[in-house]
Amino acid sequence: MAHKEHNKDWDLVIEGHSSLFDVKFKDIWQYRDLLVMFVKRDFVSFYKQTILGPLWFFIQPLFTTIIFTFVFGRLAGISTDGLPQPLFYLAGITAWNYFADCLTKTSTVFRDNANIFGKVYFPRLILPLSIVVSNLVRFGVQMILFLTIMGFYYWQNAVFAPTWTLMMFPVFVLLMAVLGLGLGLIITAMTTKYRDLAFLITFGVQLMMYTATVIYPLSAVPGKFKKIIELNPMTGIIEGFRYSFFGKGEFSAWSIGYSAMMALVVLIFGLLIFNKTEKSFVDTV
Amino acid sequence: MPNAIEITNLSKIYRLGEIGSGTISRDLERWFRMKIRGQEDPFLKIGEINVRNIKGKSDVIYALKDINIEIEQGSALGIIGRNGAGKSTLLKLLSRVTSPTSGRIKIKGRIASLLEIGTGFHPELTGRENIYINGAILGMRKKEITGKLDEIIDFSEVERYIDTPVKRYSSGMYVRLAFAVAAHLDSEILILDEVLAVGDAAFYKKSLGKMSDVSRGGRTILFVSHNLSAISVLCSKSILLDNGTIIESGPTDRVIDVYHKADHVFLNPRRNLEDPLLRNKKISFPESQFKWREISIFNSKAECANNLRFGEPFEVRFSGIATENCEPVLIGLALISERTGYIFTTHQVHNGLPGKLSKGTAEFIVKIPDNYLAPGKYSITIAASGNPNVSDYIVDDAISLTILDIAYDENSQWRSDINSGALLYPCEWQINAH
Numbered sequence: 001m002a003h004k005e006h007n008k009d010w011d012l013v014i015e016g017h018s019s020l021f022d023v024k025f026k027d028i029w030q031y032r033d034l035l036v037m038f039v040k041r042d043f044v045s046f047y048k049q050t051i052l053g054p055l056w057f058f059i060q061p062l063f064t065t066i067i068f069t070f071v072f073g074r075l076a077g078i079s080t081d082g083l084p085q086p087l088f089y090l091a092g093i094t095a096w097n098y099f100a101d102c103l104t105k106t107s108t109v110f111r112d113n114a115n116i117f118g119k120v121y122f123p124r125l126i127l128p129l130s131i132v133v134s135n136l137v138r139f140g141v142q143m144i145l146f147l148t149i150m151g152f153y154y155w156q157n158a159v160f161a162p163t164w165t166l167m168m169f170p171v172f173v174l175l176m177a178v179l180g181l182g183l184g185l186i187i188t189a190m191t192t193k194y195r196d197l198a199f200l201i202t203f204g205v206q207l208m209m210y211t212a213t214v215i216y217p218l219s220a221v222p223g224k225f226k227k228i229i230e231l232n233p234m235t236g237i238i239e240g241f242r243y244s245f246f247g248k249g250e251f252s253a254w255s256i257g258y259s260a261m262m263a264l265v266v267l268i269f270g271l272l273i274f275n276k277t278e279k280s281f282v283d284t285v
Numbered sequence: 286m287p288n289a290i291e292i293t294n295l296s297k298i299y300r301l302g303e304i305g306s307g308t309i310s311r312d313l314e315r316w317f318r319m320k321i322r323g324q325e326d327p328f329l330k331i332g333e334i335n336v337r338n339i340k341g342k343s344d345v346i347y348a349l350k351d352i353n354i355e356i357e358q359g360s361a362l363g364i365i366g367r368n369g370a371g372k373s374t375l376l377k378l379l380s381r382v383t384s385p386t387s388g389r390i391k392i393k394g395r396i397a398s399l400l401e402i403g404t405g406f407h408p409e410l411t412g413r414e415n416i417y418i419n420g421a422i423l424g425m426r427k428k429e430i431t432g433k434l435d436e437i438i439d440f441s442e443v444e445r446y447i448d449t450p451v452k453r454y455s456s457g458m459y460v461r462l463a464f465a466v467a468a469h470l471d472s473e474i475l476i477l478d479e480v481l482a483v484g485d486a487a488f489y490k491k492s493l494g495k496m497s498d499v500s501r502g503g504r505t506i507l508f509v510s511h512n513l514s515a516i517s518v519l520c521s522k523s524i525l526l527d528n529g530t531i532i533e534s535g536p537t538d539r540v541i542d543v544y545h546k547a548d549h550v551f552l553n554p555r556r557n558l559e560d561p562l563l564r565n566k567k568i569s570f571p572e573s574q575f576k577w578r579e580i581s582i583f584n585s586k587a588e589c590a591n592n593l594r595f596g597e598p599f600e601v602r603f604s605g606i607a608t609e610n611c612e613p614v615l616i617g618l619a620l621i622s623e624r625t626g627y628i629f630t631t632h633q634v635h636n637g638l639p640g641k642l643s644k645g646t647a648e649f650i651v652k653i654p655d656n657y658l659a660p661g662k663y664s665i666t667i668a669a670s671g672n673p674n675v676s677d678y679i680v681d682d683a684i685s686l687t688i689l690d691i692a693y694d695e696n697s698q699w700r701s702d703i704n705s706g707a708l709l710y711p712c713e714w715q716i717n718a719h
Contacts, residue, residue, distance in 0.1 A: 014381060014390040034421035041407055041418055048409040048450070119401040120422055121381035279384040282377070283299060 027123040034122060038130035039137070057141045061097060065090045072215045081217040081248040083160060084153050088242070092214035094146045095241045098139040099176040099234060100205050105131045106184025107201050110192050110281055117282060124278040125271075128185060132177050139173070150245065160246035168256070169244060172237050175256075178263040179233055185270030189277035213238050218250045230255060233262040286357040288393070289474055289505040290379070295352040295388035297374050297529075298345050348374040349529045352388070358473075361506040363520035363537055365513070365544050370526040372509045376400060376478050379507065394473030394505070397423055401478070403463030408452035412443060412462055415451050419466045433469045440495075441465035442488075461488055468495045474505045493518065513541055514660075514690040541691060545592055555581035555589055556684045558603070575611060575669055578604040578646065580684045582665075585693070591686040595660055595709075597693035603667055603683070604648040612641035615670040618651050621682075622707040623662040657708045660690035 028035075047053045065086050072078045073085035080088035106128045110117070113127060154160075191197045212234040213221075221229050229235055236255030243251035349371045356362050366372045377383050379390060380398030405422040406415045416437055420430040430437075438444050441462040443454070451459055477496070496519055500506045510516055516523060516537060523540040525533040533543040558577035580603035584590040593599050601618060619630040631651065634640045664685045669678040 010391040010393055012390075012392040012396065014378065014385065014392070016385045016387050031421070031424070033427040034418075037418050037421050037427075041410060041414075044414070045407055045409045116404055116422070118377075118382055119404045120398060122422055122424065282383040 024123055028125055028129070031122050031126050035126050035130045035133065038127065039134040042130070042134040043137070054141070057138055058145050061090060061093050061142055061145060064093050068093070068215055078216045079220040081219060081242075081246075083242075083246055083248055084156075084158050087149060087153050087158070087160075087246075088217075089215065090146055090149055091242050091245060092238055094139070094142050095172070095176065095238050096209055096212065096214045096234070097142065098135060098173070099180045099237075100209070101135045101138070102132050102177055102180025103184045103187075104201060104205060105135065106181055107187035107191070108198070109184070109188045110277070111188070111198070114282070117278075125274065128181055128188075128274075131184075132181050135180075136173070136177065160248060162245055163243060163247045163251075165240060165244040165251055168240065171256070171260075172241050172244075175237055175259050175263050176234070178267050179237075179259070182263065182266030182268075182270035185274040186266070189270075189273040189281075192277055192281040208232060208234065211235075213249075217242075217248070230258075233259040235259075286359060288355050289358040289360075290354070290356040290393070290507075291391045292352055292354040293389050293391075295349055295375075295378065295390060296347060296386050297349040297371075297378060297383075298386040299348050300345050347529045349378070349385075352529075352531060354524065354531070354534075356505055356507070358393070358505055359500075359503045360522065361500040361508060361520040363516035363523035363540070364507065364509045364526065365516065365523055365540060366526035371529040372526055373400070373478065374529075375526070376476055376507065376509055380476050392474065395424065395471075396474040396476065397467075397470045397472035398476035399423075399467045399470075399478065400476070402467050403459065406451055406459070406463065409450055411450055412438075412441075412447040412454070415462070416466050419463065420470075423467065423470055424472065425470065429471065437465045437469050440468060440491075457488075464488075464492055468492070468499070472504070474507070475499065476507045478509045512690075513544075517541060517691065545590070545594075545689070555579065558605075558680055558683060574609060575605055575607045575614075575642070575678060577667065577669070577678070577680055577683075578606055580604075580665070580667065580680075582684060582686055591684065592689060593656070593686060594689050594691050594693035595658075596656055598652070598654045598656055599686075600650055600652040601665060601684075602648060602650050604646055605669065606646045607642045607644055610641070610643050611671065613671065614640055614642050615668075616642075616649055617668045617670070618649075619666040619668070620658075621664050621666060622658075623664065625707040628658075628663075628707050656688075656693075657710050658688045659707055659709045660688045661707070662687050 046056075050056065052059070068089040069085045073080065073089070109124075109127050109131070117124065187197055187201060209215075211229060212232045213229065218226065218229065218235065218239050236252070236259045239249045240251045240256055242249040352375065354362075364372050364375065374383075376398065377400065378385050379392075380396070380400060382398075382400070403415075403419060405418050407418065410418065413434075416434065417427065417430055421427065438447055441458075441464070443458045443462050446454065446458065451462070454462070493515060496506070496508075500519060506519065508516060508519055520537050522535065523537040524531050525540045525544050533540050557579055580601065581589050582591045582593075583600050583602065584593055585598045603618075615632055615634060617630055617632045620628045622628055633649065662685060664682045666679060666681050667683050668680070
């Protein structure tokens with residue numbers, strides 16, 4: 001056998017152990033068409049056989065806003081930084097939903113697709129990436145709703161004005177996507193072995209929402225708790241998001257920097273653990 | 286020809302039982318020893334020792350062990366083995382669905398694997414949309430799919446419904462569409478797992494034809510199937526896996542031969558008729574008078590086997606014990622096809638043997654020198670009766686036998702089309718032209 005061992009350049013060498021940092025970006029690029037198709041499949045399968053179709057994208061944030069306005073605005077009377085309550089909540093919900101959707105949908109990638117993954121190889125990261133992209137489209141549609149409501153209140157002479165940080169908007173979106181993706185990757189990789197993490201996700205996301213400034217402004221948080229609330233990387237992003245559109249809230253380069261650093265750490269860790277898991281998860285899931 | 290695939294010392298280990306407590310610490314220990322101290326996988330060693338010596342105590346098993354294969358470019362390799370022999374594991378490793386525990390696979394060229402057809406099909410999407418998704422999952426670029434779309438639709442024979450959601454397809458249409466996509470993959474290496482066993486007979490033949498075209502077109506094929514005739518048509522060489530190791534490799538004919546011999550132990554060519562699971566019907570014979578003991582089938586080499594080649598002579602031997610002299614007694618045997626029902630019934634008295642049994646054990650031998658049974662599954666029913674007109678002590682499905690679609694000798698008129706009856710009877714034809 002050995003005599004045939006010339007120095008041939010093999011296209012693919014499959015080995016048991018490879019470097020932790022061996023993320024196959026080239027492969028992912030090769031399969032970019034698949035990513036687009038997964039995004040399309042997501043939408044088409046979402047519409048088909050629903051009466052309201054794309055209207056569903058609006059219904060969820062709209063109703064959540066109404067409930068929040070009633071519970072936290074009217075009953076609890078929590079400050080909204082002087083903004084009309086529905087507008088304040090809708091801003092928080094729209095941003096939060098993008099992060100939360102990226103997180104929860106990514107966190108079940110291995111479990112939901114065990115069947116496909118068990119039958120055919122393609123770069124596994126394609127699926128989480130397609131989730132982030134298709135949520136981005138959904139987020140875009142919900143931004144239309146948000147801007148419409150904002151326009152309505154502007155016309156009603158509510159007092160707010162967008163600020164220069166609006167230019168940071170793409171950065172905020174990117175940070176939310178990266179945070180959601182990174183955390184989702186970690187969770188989906190861990191749940192292939194330790195199932196109990198799946199239970200954590202629903203109430204974990206909820207807890208995270210209450211410790212971020214979705215339903216209250218940072219300015220309403222008493223001084224000694226402020227530090228804790230600011231530890232949540234979503235706090236800086238949502239505050240920055242509101243500051244950009246309304247000029248209300250606390251925008252600080254520090255907290256955005258902190259969020260960005262957290263996002264990067266989470267993403268790298270997520271990629272590593274996902275990459276390691278994808279090779280053998282079929283055996284353990 | 287250079288090699289398209291080289292597999293060296295490939296092993297795959299599965300851990301048995303619960304993957305629960307202790308795995309984090311075990312993972313950590315393994316990681317620590319391997320990465321930090323550069324040692325070998327500590328748990329690999331434990332597995333090896335246990336498998337050899339303390340069998341049964343080990344919680345790791347080898348699904349594959351030290352596999353070495355070289356496959357030339359443009360050749361077709363068949364992979365044969367019983368269930369659990371490691372065939373699917375090997376294909377999974379090759380198609381990168383899971384990764385090996387140790388060893389190395391080197392591949393030259395683009396590889397596409399079809400461990401299943403229709404992977405990623407979404408019921409809500411139309412046939413056309415699913416062609417794109419499925420093609421992309423299998424590694425095709427969008428442009429490639431568009432270029433082959435007409436060909437694929439044509440091959441699938443579902444042109445009329447191509448813009449209908451596939452959930453409205455019949456299962457046959459679904460399968461045809463899925464296979465059509467797979468068949469038009471452009472990869473240099475194709476891995477197939479049983480996917481040919483789809484569709485109706487006509488489409489099956491079309492698929493098989495397409496596959497042999499593919500292999501003649503210079504592509505490398507790895508093919509796992511229980512359908513030995515498909516393997517012998519497609520693949521010139523084969524390997525036989527058993528318990529994760531290669532026990533035979535070489536020309537397909539020889540490997541299939543070895544497989545059949547190795548198979549005897551497992552398919553129960555001998556059966557104890559006192560097994561309470563058998564549906565015994567005892568009517569007029571009191572149990573004390575006559576009891577069936579055992580039945581077995583012997584092939585042409587006088588080996589106990591119930592996998593027979595098409596055209597292979599065989600005999601059925603069965604025994605019973607009489608506690609006193611019985612007369613009159615009628616012993617019968619019926620051969621039943623799984624598909625078409627009764628084929629024949631035969632009795633000892635019709636062969637000029639006496640219709641009585643003396644006290645003691647008796648063995649009956651029924652020889653079938655001219656075996657015209659078509660490939661398929663058959664069962665044998667035996668009966669003993671005290672009255673020539675009534676069958677009284679019947680054992681239904683006493684034993685089953687399989688006629689393989691591999692010819693016994695050159696003279697056997699071999700046809701794989703088994704849908705045309707239970708017998709491939711050698712009729713004599715004559716045509717008188719006027």
